[in-house]
Amino acid sequence: MNAITPARQWGALPDGRIAHRWTLRNDSGMAVDISDLGGTLLSWQAPDRQGRFGDVLLGHATPGDYLHATAYMGALIGRWANRIRDGRFELDNVPYRLDRNDGPNHLHGGLDGFHHRLWEVEASIGELHLRLVSPEGEGGFPGELSVEVTYRLDDDGTLEIAYTAHTDAATPVNLTSHPYFNLNDRRGDIRDHMLRIDADAFLATDAGGIPYRRQPVAGSAFDFRDAAPIGARLLWPDDQLKIAGGFDHCYVLSESSLPESRLTGEHAPLREVAVVADPASGRHLTVSTDQPGLQFYSGQKLGGTGRREGGHYEAFSGFALEAQAFPDQINGPDDAAVVLRPGAVYRQTTQYRLGVD
Amino acid sequence: MAPHRIALLFNANKVYDRQVIAGIGQYLNSTRVEWDLFMEEDFRCRMRDIHRWQGDGIIADFDDPDATDALCNLTMPVVAVGGSYHDAAAYPVNTPYIATDNAKLVRLAYDHLIEQGLQRFAFYGLPPNPRSRWALEREGAFERILAADGMESTVYRGSPTSAGGWGHAVEELVAWLRSLPKPIGIVAATDARARQLLQACVIGEISVPEQVAIVGIDNDPMAQLLTRIPLTSVIQGAEEMGRTAAHLLHQMLRGATCADTRVLVPPVGINVQASSKHQPVKSPHVMRASHYIRQYACLGIKTEQVADYVGISRTVLEEHFKRELKQTVHQAILQHKLETARELLAGSTTPLTDIAVRCGFTSLQYMYAVFRREYDCTPRQYHEAHRQIIPS
Numbered sequence: 001m002n003a004i005t006p007a008r009q010w011g012a013l014p015d016g017r018i019a020h021r022w023t024l025r026n027d028s029g030m031a032v033d034i035s036d037l038g039g040t041l042l043s044w045q046a047p048d049r050q051g052r053f054g055d056v057l058l059g060h061a062t063p064g065d066y067l068h069a070t071a072y073m074g075a076l077i078g079r080w081a082n083r084i085r086d087g088r089f090e091l092d093n094v095p096y097r098l099d100r101n102d103g104p105n106h107l108h109g110g111l112d113g114f115h116h117r118l119w120e121v122e123a124s125i126g127e128l129h130l131r132l133v134s135p136e137g138e139g140g141f142p143g144e145l146s147v148e149v150t151y152r153l154d155d156d157g158t159l160e161i162a163y164t165a166h167t168d169a170a171t172p173v174n175l176t177s178h179p180y181f182n183l184n185d186r187r188g189d190i191r192d193h194m195l196r197i198d199a200d201a202f203l204a205t206d207a208g209g210i211p212y213r214r215q216p217v218a219g220s221a222f223d224f225r226d227a228a229p230i231g232a233r234l235l236w237p238d239d240q241l242k243i244a245g246g247f248d249h250c251y252v253l254s255e256s257s258l259p260e261s262r263l264t265g266e267h268a269p270l271r272e273v274a275v276v277a278d279p280a281s282g283r284h285l286t287v288s289t290d291q292p293g294l295q296f297y298s299g300q301k302l303g304g305t306g307r308r309e310g311g312h313y314e315a316f317s318g319f320a321l322e323a324q325a326f327p328d329q330i331n332g333p334d335d336a337a338v339v340l341r342p343g344a345v346y347r348q349t350t351q352y353r354l355g356v357d
Numbered sequence: 358m359a360p361h362r363i364a365l366l367f368n369a370n371k372v373y374d375r376q377v378i379a380g381i382g383q384y385l386n387s388t389r390v391e392w393d394l395f396m397e398e399d400f401r402c403r404m405r406d407i408h409r410w411q412g413d414g415i416i417a418d419f420d421d422p423d424a425t426d427a428l429c430n431l432t433m434p435v436v437a438v439g440g441s442y443h444d445a446a447a448y449p450v451n452t453p454y455i456a457t458d459n460a461k462l463v464r465l466a467y468d469h470l471i472e473q474g475l476q477r478f479a480f481y482g483l484p485p486n487p488r489s490r491w492a493l494e495r496e497g498a499f500e501r502i503l504a505a506d507g508m509e510s511t512v513y514r515g516s517p518t519s520a521g522g523w524g525h526a527v528e529e530l531v532a533w534l535r536s537l538p539k540p541i542g543i544v545a546a547t548d549a550r551a552r553q554l555l556q557a558c559v560i561g562e563i564s565v566p567e568q569v570a571i572v573g574i575d576n577d578p579m580a581q582l583l584t585r586i587p588l589t590s591v592i593q594g595a596e597e598m599g600r601t602a603a604h605l606l607h608q609m610l611r612g613a614t615c616a617d618t619r620v621l622v623p624p625v626g627i628n629v630q631a632s633s634k635h636q637p638v639k640s641p642h643v644m645r646a647s648h649y650i651r652q653y654a655c656l657g658i659k660t661e662q663v664a665d666y667v668g669i670s671r672t673v674l675e676e677h678f679k680r681e682l683k684q685t686v687h688q689a690i691l692q693h694k695l696e697t698a699r700e701l702l703a704g705s706t707t708p709l710t711d712i713a714v715r716c717g718f719t720s721l722q723y724m725y726a727v728f729r730r731e732y733d734c735t736p737r738q739y740h741e742a743h744r745q746i747i748p749s
Binding site: 050051121157161191192194195221223225226227228229231232235236237248277279357 | 624
């Protein structure tokens with residue numbers, strides 16, 4: 001099984017607590033660094049076509065930078081990944097008001113979402129277990145939610161992120177991981193990456209990023225069922241691209257918005273849903289998940305974000321593919337599917353696999 | 358409503374044009390848009406009378422200057438497909454243009470050669486011709502990249518390929534290759550040009566890739582078939598160009614104006630093969646032997662023949678191989694045969710018996726045995742497992 005280096009001090013937070021980092025390694029020399037701060041994926045060293053290692057994840061330099069930044073780089077996101085319209089929902093006839101931290105809307109768990117929390121970490125053989133208790137009222141959500149996330153790096157280059165959660169009162173739950181990838185560690189632009197997403201439809205959004213319609217991808221810039229270069233697609237005339245300044249949309253991976261696992265507590269089968277390939281480095285990334293939605297963000301607003309190696313990232317320095325439930329689903333007809341009740345278990349498994357051509 | 362009548366003016370004999378057309382087809386299939394498609398075997402005949410054609414729209418190959426002249430002033434929607442230009446003024450006006458990004462094609466080839474550890478570079482292009490302006494664009498891109506890196510570039514355009522001066526042209530190409538400092542990486546404007554380089558290297562006894570590493574553009578299966586040393590080649594995004602062109606025309610038929618739209622499509626990838634896998638080998642005997650093995654392994658050669666070619670004894674050659682490559686001469690021959698077989702299995706529907714023969718295995722059974730030993734699967738399983746991941 002694969003090695004984990006013991007915890008190392010990474011840096012101090014403003015309140016004096018210390019953030020740590022751990023490294024997962026595999027047989028082919030890959031190394032994934034993870035912090036207890038936000039459960040964040042800090043870096044992923046992986047070989048290119050020539051066997052030369054480079055970091056495929058974007059990141060900031062210090063723990064303090066992660067607290068100040070707004071890009072959610074590499075972090076675990078909860079209790080609600082993505083947006084909720086006007087930061088409001090109703091559950092069992094009780095209205096709730098959430099942090100509004102994205103214009104009028106709620107985004108990624110609010111002002112102190114999971115990405116800002118210091119997780120409890122336990123290393124076991126080849127795996128890293130992260131635990132967090134989200135108290136009742138955090139961000140405005142009802143119920144105390146206990147979350148466990150397991151990171152595991154396999155020898156075939158798969159990084160698996162497995163989530164479970166349970167609650168003492170009914171609450172919406174939608175968790176995800178927010179790594180920004182650039183498969184070419186030598187060029188700060190992902191627009192020549194080739195993207196394939198196995199989805200026939202996506203959710204068209206309003207100017208605030210809230211979905212209002214399920215739309216077929218056929219005949220539009222959003223059709224990635226055959227692999228296509230991200231940047232060339234950004235040049236297609238398209239109102240949805242104009243609204244978001246690029247891609248920041250949720251793809252509909254499965255018609256059923258109610259994953260079996262939600263009801264039975266069993267593991268749902270994983271499906272390979274997206275592949276990104278970089279012609280220059282020869283690296284490719286495969287995303288597999290049991291989730292119904294996949295948010296694709298092309299990184300158009302990354303300009304000015306602090307860069308690990310110093311200076312700033314430019315727009316389109318990285319892309320994100322986040323497996324999750326649908327944005328604002330709690331306010332739609334499928335709201336029951338995203339409500340976790342006492343006694344039930346939330347489960348999600350998502351895998352990112354890196355390889356070379 | 359009757360389907361729109363759309364003319365596709367392309368030279369469907371070229372792999373690049375065919376891929377563009379395939380991309381248009383993919384777009385139509387995915388949208389269930391029905392177009393009556395008009396295609397001509399020789400689309401240039403059609404070009405002169407195109408203004409009299411009673412159609413609704415055109416997608417055309419604008420690499421041909423005749424197309425630019427004939428189509429620019431039509432009132433029906435026209436979408437242009439062609440190569441990118443460094444000088445923005447070279448694009449046709451008031452026509453949406455979908456381009457293969459020549460600068461990025463060359464950049465990918467050059468970056469690959471750098472990765473191989475090469476420090477000298479040359480470009481093999483084409484003599485200026487209005488029908489192949491892309492060749493000059495790629496040459497210009499190559500020169501700009503090298504200039505930006507503070508390096509001197511060597512460019513050879515050769516002569517036009519015509520039967521008359523053919524022998525002479527090859528001699529000149531061999532002479533140019535001999536005159537170059539070695540080792541060197543050469544970017545060829547197309548796979549056809551890369552194939553000529555490979556041929557000239559064989560004639561001139563210049564070993565590929567040790568002395569000359571070669572990268573073509575197009576990933577043309579025909580060029581692969583006709584070369585003994587598998588060719589590394591940059592894959593153009595031609596299908597995506599077709600999908601994009603169809604999308605724009607579709608929008609224009611619905612009344613959108615796309616006159617200012619220009620989409621440059623980057624390469625899909627690079628198919629890395631033996632012609633550029635540069636591994637610095639110190640022993641000239643191993644270099645000569647490897648060159649011979651790459652050319653003749655699939656004809657069923659044995660260690661003796663390699664030693665004879667190099668002109669040293671078997672024992673001495675084996676010693677050199679063990680030291681430099683950590684394998685025997687026999688293993689090197691077998692490895693080349695297996696690599697060739699894997700290529701053929703992954704990329705074609707050629708019958709297994711034919712593949713065994715073409716790769717120099719004495720029988721299909723022997724190929725099965727070797728495959729099982731080396732890859733823990735049968736050739737058929739290998740074919741099944743790999744054909745899905747070939748982009749269709």
